[in-house]
Amino acid sequence: MAAKYYVGIDLGGMSAKAGLFDASGVPLAKDTVKTGKENGYAATVTDLAALVKKVCEKGKVPFSSVCGVGLGSPGIVNGRDGTVVSWTNFGWEDRPLAADLSKALNGLKVRIANDANAAALGEARFGAGKKYGNSILITLGTGVGSGIILDGKIFEGFRGGAAEAGHMTLVVGGIPCTCGRRGCFEQYASATALIRDTKRAMFEHKDSAMWKLAGAPEQVDGRTAFTAAKEGDKAAQEVVKNYIMYLSEGILNLVNLFRPQAIIVGGGVSGEGDYLLQPVRKYVDEHLFVGFDRIPLSIVRADLGNDAGIWGAYALALDD
Amino acid sequence: MAAKYYVGIDLGGMSAKAGLFDASGVPLAKDTVKTGKENGYAATVTDLAALVKKVCEKGKVPFSSVCGVGLGSPGIVNGRDGTVVSWTNFGWEDRPLAADLSKALNGLKVRIANDANAAALGEARFGAGKKYGNSILITLGTGVGSGIILDGKIFEGFRGGAAEAGHMTLVVGGIPCTCGRRGCFEQYASATALIRDTKRAMFEHKDSAMWKLAGAPEQVDGRTAFTAAKEGDKAAQEVVKNYIMYLSEGILNLVNLFRPQAIIVGGGVSGEGDYLLQPVRKYVDEHLFVGFDRIPLSIVRADLGNDAGIWGAYALALDD
Numbered sequence: 001m002a003a004k005y006y007v008g009i010d011l012g013g014m015s016a017k018a019g020l021f022d023a024s025g026v027p028l029a030k031d032t033v034k035t036g037k038e039n040g041y042a043a044t045v046t047d048l049a050a051l052v053k054k055v056c057e058k059g060k061v062p063f064s065s066v067c068g069v070g071l072g073s074p075g076i077v078n079g080r081d082g083t084v085v086s087w088t089n090f091g092w093e094d095r096p097l098a099a100d101l102s103k104a105l106n107g108l109k110v111r112i113a114n115d116a117n118a119a120a121l122g123e124a125r126f127g128a129g130k131k132y133g134n135s136i137l138i139t140l141g142t143g144v145g146s147g148i149i150l151d152g153k154i155f156e157g158f159r160g161g162a163a164e165a166g167h168m169t170l171v172v173g174g175i176p177c178t179c180g181r182r183g184c185f186e187q188y189a190s191a192t193a194l195i196r197d198t199k200r201a202m203f204e205h206k207d208s209a210m211w212k213l214a215g216a217p218e219q220v221d222g223r224t225a226f227t228a229a230k231e232g233d234k235a236a237q238e239v240v241k242n243y244i245m246y247l248s249e250g251i252l253n254l255v256n257l258f259r260p261q262a263i264i265v266g267g268g269v270s271g272e273g274d275y276l277l278q279p280v281r282k283y284v285d286e287h288l289f290v291g292f293d294r295i296p297l298s299i300v301r302a303d304l305g306n307d308a309g310i311w312g313a314y315a316l317a318l319d320d
Numbered sequence: 321m322a323a324k325y326y327v328g329i330d331l332g333g334m335s336a337k338a339g340l341f342d343a344s345g346v347p348l349a350k351d352t353v354k355t356g357k358e359n360g361y362a363a364t365v366t367d368l369a370a371l372v373k374k375v376c377e378k379g380k381v382p383f384s385s386v387c388g389v390g391l392g393s394p395g396i397v398n399g400r401d402g403t404v405v406s407w408t409n410f411g412w413e414d415r416p417l418a419a420d421l422s423k424a425l426n427g428l429k430v431r432i433a434n435d436a437n438a439a440a441l442g443e444a445r446f447g448a449g450k451k452y453g454n455s456i457l458i459t460l461g462t463g464v465g466s467g468i469i470l471d472g473k474i475f476e477g478f479r480g481g482a483a484e485a486g487h488m489t490l491v492v493g494g495i496p497c498t499c500g501r502r503g504c505f506e507q508y509a510s511a512t513a514l515i516r517d518t519k520r521a522m523f524e525h526k527d528s529a530m531w532k533l534a535g536a537p538e539q540v541d542g543r544t545a546f547t548a549a550k551e552g553d554k555a556a557q558e559v560v561k562n563y564i565m566y567l568s569e570g571i572l573n574l575v576n577l578f579r580p581q582a583i584i585v586g587g588g589v590s591g592e593g594d595y596l597l598q599p600v601r602k603y604v605d606e607h608l609f610v611g612f613d614r615i616p617l618s619i620v621r622a623d624l625g626n627d628a629g630i631w632g633a634y635a636l637a638l639d640d
Contacts, residue, residue, distance in 0.1 A: 157578060158453070160579070160615065162579035165576075170491075171491060245492070252489065256487045286500075290481040
């Protein structure tokens with residue numbers, strides 16, 4: 001019997017990354033292509049199809065032995081009918097991306113999902129969530145991304161649009177969010193929020209070690225406060241404590257609603273590892289509606305980094 | 321072929337109510353029995369078994385033609401293994417209620433669920449959610465109860481403990497909640513919260529029409545502010561506006577996370593009907609991550625009132 005291969009694609013606003021895998025989960029090749037709003041929808045589909053063929057060449061696998069393609073796309077995605085319901089940055093509305101990419105690939109099966117959901121599936125199947133059928137991935141980056149896996153499958157709601165944990169309000173009337181609400185989780189737990197709070201603390205504490213560490217306010221990053229806090233800087237410790245409190249409150253909401261087996265924390269800030277996660281575990285356990293002693297919950301760091309999306313897209317193709 | 325019958329039970333802290341149904345959903349008889357913590361677990365199981373037999377007698381159906389029993393119980397329930405994980409008020413922990421009740425009923429099949437989840441299933445199958453496979457019931461009473469139905473089934477998380485929307489924080493550091501957190505949804509959207517805010521507004525506005533309506537602060541109920549608001553009382557309108565804002569914010573969080581087809585609003589306050597729900601619909605649509613125009617959402621009033629739990633328990637038995 002001929003060997004079977006699959007391609008997973010992580011589509012983004014600047015580039016699309018593709019990975020070629022065999023049926024047992026061995027990655028054989030990777031490639032990328034530039035993307036951009038100016039390309040338009042039709043050319044993007046053509047570019048993605050070319051990317052699939054290119055990654056096959058690179059992996060020395062005939063395109064004819066590829067059995068399926070999975071793709072994670074930004075925006076609101078309806079995986080059931082393969083439509084990108086809405087991707088504001090690219091101006092896409094109701095685009096039948098799965099069908100169009102399939103057409104461009106001679107009828108090859110294509111399944112799509114929201115990119116954060118695909119990353120969550122990647123972690124759940126091949127990364128930090130391997131032991132759990134039910135997990136939630138939270139990525140702490142520019143915003144707060146999230147994906148929810150129930151019984152091994154992406155949960156996207158009835159027609160997409162679910163699992164937008166970054167846009168769960170934690171503070172009614174709080175900090176305005178790009179989504180039009182106020183007080184959203186991502187306004188408190190993203191790397192962007194952490195950097196904002198770090199800068200604010202620096203201006204309030206001119207003697208803080210954060211000044212030396214960062215050099216200048218423009219050079220503050222998500223590590224500044226954590227590094228200074230570990231060195232005993234009081235102002236930095238206050239920033240970190242506050243950040244951990246909001247992150248934990250968001251996780252608490254998700255656990256009280258979904259009660260998964262694991263919360264997987266990814267994105268830049270998760271690089272702090274247990275220095276971040278240990279106090280989060282403590283805070284969450286202490287404030288849960290039903291504590292860890294009654295229903296176990298793991299809070300762990302993500303494993304796959306920026307490749308989670310490709311792995312998840314591969315899982316989509318594999319499951320089809 | 322012999323006719324098939326089912327019994328649905330709604331277990332509460334003061335009483336248990338049972339309904340006898342035929343397979344087509346016709347209710348044939350209802351009965352109740354007193355419950356109380358002082359009875360203890362074993363006697364409660366015996367009482368529930370006797371209740372099943374009594375409701376059969378009342379409906380003139382031989383107990384032997386009952387094919388299954390469903391039961392909604394307060395507390396954290398693991399429906400998969402039929403255990404009440406924890407019911408604080410009765411001091412129950414890890415009680416195999418489904419198995420024990422089955423034993424007391426000569427081996428009859430028994431399925432259990434959390435009571436709010438059972439009510440949500442009742443509304444989804446026989447009430448306001450009939451048209452939707454995916455819905456969330458929110459009951460605005462002493463607290464805020466909730467149940468989540470995905471693809472026609474109760475969503476309770478991996479081992480129970482999910483769907484506790486009343487204990488989703490809307491205001492980090494806000495009003496203390498009985499669950500140990502602060503700022504929980506139920507501290508702002510329950511009838512209890514509404515009454516608290518009504519009283520506060522009365523003391524701040526001695527000229528408010530609410531004084532005449534209620535008579536005395538002790539007689540304020542969930543209708544006081546709504547009735548006065550409809551009559552044009554400014555202070556009451558402010559209370560109602562604030563209540564609707566918090567209720568909408570909680571619903572927004574649930575929709576951004578679960579994106580169901582319908583939010584079903586029950587409990588005492590839902591008696592206000594469209595005077596309550598119309599502004600909620602407007603607020604939610606305006607603040608959603610993806611508006612109603614892209615993904616439809618219905619916000620409707622519950623249909624089954626206090627019987628939702630019995631109907632849901634019946635559905636549990638029917639599905640087994």
